[in-house]
Amino acid sequence: MNVTVGRRTRHYRTVAFDARKNAIQLIEQRLLPHRFEIARMTDFRETAWAIKEMVVRGAGAIGATAAYGLAQGARAFHGRDLARFCSHVEKAQHTLQAARPTAVDPINAMIEVRRAMSVGGTIEEQQALALAAAEEFADNDVKHCKAIGRHGEPLIRDGMKILTHCNAGWLAFVDVGTATAPLYAAQAQGKRIHVFCDETRPRSQGATLTAWELAQQHISHAIIADSAAGHLMQRGEIDLVIVGSDRVLGRTGEVANKIGTYTKAVLAERHRIPFYVAIPFSTIDWKLSSGRDIPIEEREESEVLGVWGIISNPHSPIRNPKSRSRAYVRVANSTSRARNPGFDVTPPELITGIITPGGIIKPSELWNHRGKLGYEE
Amino acid sequence: MNVTVGRRTRHYRTVAFDARKNAIQLIEQRLLPHRFEIARMTDFRETAWAIKEMVVRGAGAIGATAAYGLAQGARAFHGRDLARFCSHVEKAQHTLQAARPTAVDPINAMIEVRRAMSVGGTIEEQQALALAAAEEFADNDVKHCKAIGRHGEPLIRDGMKILTHCNAGWLAFVDVGTATAPLYAAQAQGKRIHVFCDETRPRSQGATLTAWELAQQHISHAIIADSAAGHLMQRGEIDLVIVGSDRVLGRTGEVANKIGTYTKAVLAERHRIPFYVAIPFSTIDWKLSSGRDIPIEEREESEVLGVWGIISNPHSPIRNPKSRSRAYVRVANSTSRARNPGFDVTPPELITGIITPGGIIKPSELWNHRGKLGYEE
Numbered sequence: 001m002n003v004t005v006g007r008r009t010r011h012y013r014t015v016a017f018d019a020r021k022n023a024i025q026l027i028e029q030r031l032l033p034h035r036f037e038i039a040r041m042t043d044f045r046e047t048a049w050a051i052k053e054m055v056v057r058g059a060g061a062i063g064a065t066a067a068y069g070l071a072q073g074a075r076a077f078h079g080r081d082l083a084r085f086c087s088h089v090e091k092a093q094h095t096l097q098a099a100r101p102t103a104v105d106p107i108n109a110m111i112e113v114r115r116a117m118s119v120g121g122t123i124e125e126q127q128a129l130a131l132a133a134a135e136e137f138a139d140n141d142v143k144h145c146k147a148i149g150r151h152g153e154p155l156i157r158d159g160m161k162i163l164t165h166c167n168a169g170w171l172a173f174v175d176v177g178t179a180t181a182p183l184y185a186a187q188a189q190g191k192r193i194h195v196f197c198d199e200t201r202p203r204s205q206g207a208t209l210t211a212w213e214l215a216q217q218h219i220s221h222a223i224i225a226d227s228a229a230g231h232l233m234q235r236g237e238i239d240l241v242i243v244g245s246d247r248v249l250g251r252t253g254e255v256a257n258k259i260g261t262y263t264k265a266v267l268a269e270r271h272r273i274p275f276y277v278a279i280p281f282s283t284i285d286w287k288l289s290s291g292r293d294i295p296i297e298e299r300e301e302s303e304v305l306g307v308w309g310i311i312s313n314p315h316s317p318i319r320n321p322k323s324r325s326r327a328y329v330r331v332a333n334s335t336s337r338a339r340n341p342g343f344d345v346t347p348p349e350l351i352t353g354i355i356t357p358g359g360i361i362k363p364s365e366l367w368n369h370r371g372k373l374g375y376e377e
Numbered sequence: 378m379n380v381t382v383g384r385r386t387r388h389y390r391t392v393a394f395d396a397r398k399n400a401i402q403l404i405e406q407r408l409l410p411h412r413f414e415i416a417r418m419t420d421f422r423e424t425a426w427a428i429k430e431m432v433v434r435g436a437g438a439i440g441a442t443a444a445y446g447l448a449q450g451a452r453a454f455h456g457r458d459l460a461r462f463c464s465h466v467e468k469a470q471h472t473l474q475a476a477r478p479t480a481v482d483p484i485n486a487m488i489e490v491r492r493a494m495s496v497g498g499t500i501e502e503q504q505a506l507a508l509a510a511a512e513e514f515a516d517n518d519v520k521h522c523k524a525i526g527r528h529g530e531p532l533i534r535d536g537m538k539i540l541t542h543c544n545a546g547w548l549a550f551v552d553v554g555t556a557t558a559p560l561y562a563a564q565a566q567g568k569r570i571h572v573f574c575d576e577t578r579p580r581s582q583g584a585t586l587t588a589w590e591l592a593q594q595h596i597s598h599a600i601i602a603d604s605a606a607g608h609l610m611q612r613g614e615i616d617l618v619i620v621g622s623d624r625v626l627g628r629t630g631e632v633a634n635k636i637g638t639y640t641k642a643v644l645a646e647r648h649r650i651p652f653y654v655a656i657p658f659s660t661i662d663w664k665l666s667s668g669r670d671i672p673i674e675e676r677e678e679s680e681v682l683g684v685w686g687i688i689s690n691p692h693s694p695i696r697n698p699k700s701r702s703r704a705y706v707r708v709a710n711s712t713s714r715a716r717n718p719g720f721d722v723t724p725p726e727l728i729t730g731i732i733t734p735g736g737i738i739k740p741s742e743l744w745n746h747r748g749k750l751g752y753e754e
Binding site: 196198201211215224234266303304305310311314330339 | 584681
């Protein structure tokens with residue numbers, strides 16, 4: 001999407017490849033929203049480090065980064081020995097996969113790249129096929145997000161106020177995003193919308209990433225405390241909720257997403273506000289048969305006990321982004337402990353529809369539509 | 378309640394009076410939870426400043442502070458002219474009331490002090506009566522909170538896990554608190570309990586004040602993000618919810634309290650978890666006939682866009698409390714705006730009972746019990 005730095009507005013993808021220099025260009029997400037920088041990874045080991053350290057995060061974005069990283073590794077091989085080339089590629093794949101072992105997108109992305117390479121006869125052919133496959137993976141990610149936007153856009157009427165939680169925006173994918181895709185599509189249609197961004201404690205992705213995205217795209221928005229949505233719904237100030245997901249169970253329609261999503265679904269049901277979940281095909285888990293089997297990561301207590309930000313004056317935010325450095329402040333006393341479940345599971349009866357690149361489907365109907373949703377036996 | 382500083386454990390009230398020095402002693406709440414200090418106010422103007430600057434906050438605590446402040450002002454008068462004494466007392470009352478103009482407790486507390494003074498014939502008598510009335514107001518606050526504890530305690534079974542939101546603890550009253558009173562009473566009965574403290578963004582009163590209180594009282598507890606309670610309820614980890622209130626409508630049973638309270642009530646209903654509101658009589662508003670008439674304060678955006686805390690290392694909180702100073706960190710980008718409603722209104726059908734000093738009453742039954750709940754025509 002477009003990013004304005006100083007007076008210059010340019011289109012960026014979250015992940016891009018510079019073929020001439022064999023380098024991966026990533027938006028340095030750890031610095032957002034206070035600084036916008038492009039980090040260049042010139043070696044597959046650096047690329048793995050960037051995944052591990054969350055320079056890049058989000059399902060689609062790390063999938064594309066791993067695909068490019070494998071192509072980058074393959075293209076860096078100099079020599080004529082095919083066996084040594086293969087073992088070099090294996091090593092790169094292993095290194096990239098180990099950077100975020102629980103994520104499924106890098107694994108699937110690299111399987112696609114390897115499959116494409118396998119038809120090449122020579123090292124040079126395989127190197128070219130690897131890059132073409134990585135580019136195709138990234139382009140497909142963008143296509144799928146755009147399709148989500150097309151399917152979701154008609155849900156949005158002119159003047160609507162829409163709530164979203166966490167960040168399922170373009171920063172989490174190669175471009176466009178999932179939960180944000182219908183918003184950007186509605187804006188492109190000239191519809192006036194206003195978005196409420198849940199702050200999304202404890203990691204504040206709504207306040208840091210989603211609000212930054214919407215500001216860059218000039219979409220009217222306001223950040224709210226996670227506790228405020230119920231009150232706004234009571235007062236009729238929210239017309240629609242759209243969120244992303246980390247895992248949707250294809251067999252049951254249950255949706256795992258950032259902690260707090262379930263609460264918003266319960267509130268939306270009480271107030272008869274439509275609640276949609278936007279996902280690419282790769283988010284659907286066709287194996288698990290109960291949401292209770294989804295492991296809920298218990299994260300670091302320090303995330304709840306304090307907050308990361310930049311030291312500032314509450315009444316006059318610092319203007320010079322170069323002088324900004326991030327700091328952690330402890331909010332709680334030094335002995336109290338915290339509980340920090342990272343995700344929750346929303347049951348299908350609270351979800352109006354799942355917006356996929358193949359159309360909007362009721363959560364209970366996913367299994368019946370598995371053919372067009374990328375299900376493989 | 379008891380506070381441990383270093384190796385020394387002592388009982389403190391949130392507000393106390395030193396008659397010999399005509400000084401009010403307040404727990405400096407702006408420094409909590411990182412530093413425990415007693416601030417001494419030696420003049421009614423200083424006392425008004427302490428109310429205004431939130432050195433002391435919470436309905437019961439500021440009521441008692443204003444009562445003591447008025448006695449302090451009366452006792453500081455030197456002279457024989459009764460008319461001048463009266464105008465001096467008027468001035469003190471006006472100054473103290475102007476410190477927090479929307480709060481009802483200081484007004485009512487000072488009316489009681491004035492009423493008590495009016496039977497005194499001499500300046501000296503009136504001065505003595507003022508102090509006695511202020512002491513009585515503070516003692517009654519404690520008695521009422523203890524009565525809430527007695528009535529609420531039987532709701533708590535051994536081993537229960539209890540959720541609370543914001544701070545309705547002893548720091549908000551003279552001692553014991555309201556939502557916390559049943560917890561302290563259950564602890565005194567030897568019941569083992571565990572308390573989940575909602576962080577309570579944007580001002581973090583759960584993380585800063587309630588968690589500190591519970592830590593001082595050695596009650597097992599954990600701070601959670603405001604978004605996490607729904608997930609914990611789904612997993613059967615919450616047995617009971619107790620919160621305080623800023624205003625309960627005696628005619629309808631609607632409850633205004635810190636933003637996010639309504640959300641917890643909706644979740645509790647879905648999971649069939651009892652939801653109680655603990656209040657002294659003074660919190661009941663007998664006039665308003667609809668929750669929609671309760672003004673909902675829209676607070677500063679900076680509260681949502683950032684957080685106050687002390688600069689720290691997330692993995693090794695600073696040990697030396699003397700070196701701690703509070704800092705504000707901005708979490709959001711510098712252009713995004715926020716919405717910040719401070720309170721919400723919970724309808725009576727979501728509330729299991731109101732725990733008052735006169736017993737537990739269904740919210741819809743408050744009006745029928747108005748005789749024993751302090752209703753005055």
